[in-house]
Amino acid sequence: MEDARPTQETSDVKERLRDAIKKTAPGTALRHALDMIIAGHLGALICIGDSDNVIDAGDDGFKLDISFTANRLFELSKMDGAIVIDKDLTQILRANYHLNPDPSLPTTETGMRHRTAARMSLLTKATVISVSERRQVVTVYIGGEGHQLKSVPELMSSVNQLLVSMESTRGRLDRALLRLTTLELDNYVTLADITETIYLFEMLTTVSAELESLVLQLGSQGKSIEMQREELLGNTSDDYTLLLRDYARDNSEANAAAIRRELHGTDNADLRSAKGVAELLGYEEMAEDAILRPLGLRTLSNVSVVRKGMADKIVDEFGSLQTLLDNIESNPERLDDVGVKNPSILADSLYRMWGKRA
Template sequence: MELVKDAGIVDAISKVAPGGGLRSGLDRILQARMGALLILGDSPEVLSICSGGFLVDAEFSPQRLYELAKMDGAIVLSSDGIRLARANVHLVPDPRLPTTETGTRHRTAERVARTVDVPVVAVSEELGVITVYRRNQKRQLQPIVEVWARANQALSTLERYKERLERVLKRLSELERSSKATFRDVVLVLQRAELVRRISEEINWYLIELGADGRMLSLQLDELYLDIRGDYDSVISDFLGPCSEDDTLEVRTYLASLDTDDLLDVSVVSEGVAKRARCTELVTALSDDPRDRLKLKLESRGERVLSLVPRLPQSVKEAILERFSNLSALSSVSEFELSKVEGVGPEWAKVIKEFISEN
């Protein structure tokens, strides 16, 4: 999945996800209604804010973590979590650093994470929850049962969103072959594709929290999200381009920045997309009435259609796209003329022409 949150907090959450020894140790602490403060890293920067405590330097095990948590102070582990470095440590981060927490343990955890770039984990004795900190981000982990319930609900939502996306994609495909696709048809596809991406990203977060327990959910997500990213990029490149990877990313980043209300507003999306398009017709139509701009007919370059041709080499596809300006030109060209394009030849020309005529 793309556009997931900060990689640091993702890495931190994955280290305490179910299926690993660290999570087993944390679960023992929760079950005993105890609190704990853990630092995953024993670098000189970490040790510089440590005071007191004692050296452990022992192999990690959930049982040992649980026993050490019975003492006051923080527990310092190696960055990979396979060794217990120190215990009963007093942490002294800069007290001037801002924090939104109120409890002593959590205030310390947040300040340590802002001071040193390492994962910090706080277990609340009173609330019985685990909170993970990394740099300026934090995430409170929900009970696995709740995460599963939300993940399954999100997966059902993704199925509905994907069905709607497939409907507008099918309509766009029918229209582009007859050169009747409008800017509105393209915008509808981009809206649906962005909604699918967002719900997929949400599920990806649940997968991170579920760890090894989320393997089956991961397979379901991969099956549902398969080829969606390719369709997303191809529609942008086909109708708003020709686009480079940076141009495509700019459009997707813009759509990702919109709140839900704006994303569902066709006029807002169409104006923002038109400003970022490389298509001459759209650039020219920027000053037009939004309703007229949405009616503007756009020619497809044919990238998405060519991407559907089984086993067609990327080099052949690029050569065809460079030679023919749009799908209409490609559809009307003879098989002989197509075969003359560098790298195509008679065999691929026949396959491509048959595919276009049948689809």
């Protein structure tokens, strides 16, 4: 049986890093204290959480057990040694505390404060923050890895670039999906068409994830950015899943989710490979210009009279979008059987999307 511990450990580190980013984001008391430390040209070593193990790894200093405030943390940073705070940032437990982590623990850091911080983050599950007095930067250590905090102007510069990229990609994707709908109704979708559309979905997903990470780092100053991100993302995640179900050999939701995970871990060059995409969809030796027959889940789900869950029933009844089009006028009773109350409206909607009827 495969050992799941490395995966669990990686997930734990990611979750602790996410929590650390939240705690140090602009607008938080901790970030306010760190900004004051930087402005005061001071250095600091701060350990947050896993307090018993942190304390066991040091000695001396002052036992405080006082309420945490930004001003108190700033004032205590004027002393040498580390400051120990509980995981909920409610109590400052120690100040001027001398940490002695195992010197054999591996680290690539050079400065004494940063080496200590990296080793303490390996020895314990604490979030360890090192503020460099000379370079005036803040580094957060989780699991031995350092993550340098960026200033708000630096973050906003990256945000603006990503928003432009996301808006452009969403426009390209919308155009590709409109074209794909027409091709589906014409029953002339090629593997190349699907490959290009999947690539655009992955581009949008990747840019959105990068932007989400920056929003997290911006804290209270990232709310409006998150609103813009969500607006640009819209319902594309649902459309992506439906697209994969439309064309995969196994059209289950579980398989579509598995394909999405595979695609997300695929490098950029392979995402453009029609052969690679075909294999993920469950087909072998398929040519780029091969014709694929869609189920029609995505197209049907975008018709207003098709209620949630009804697209699956229609596809189960007819088997494909083209079969539905062949029968929609000649045998409307079949649509009544699956719960479509207005077959004529559905027909008109599909024909308008096709451009065959005004």
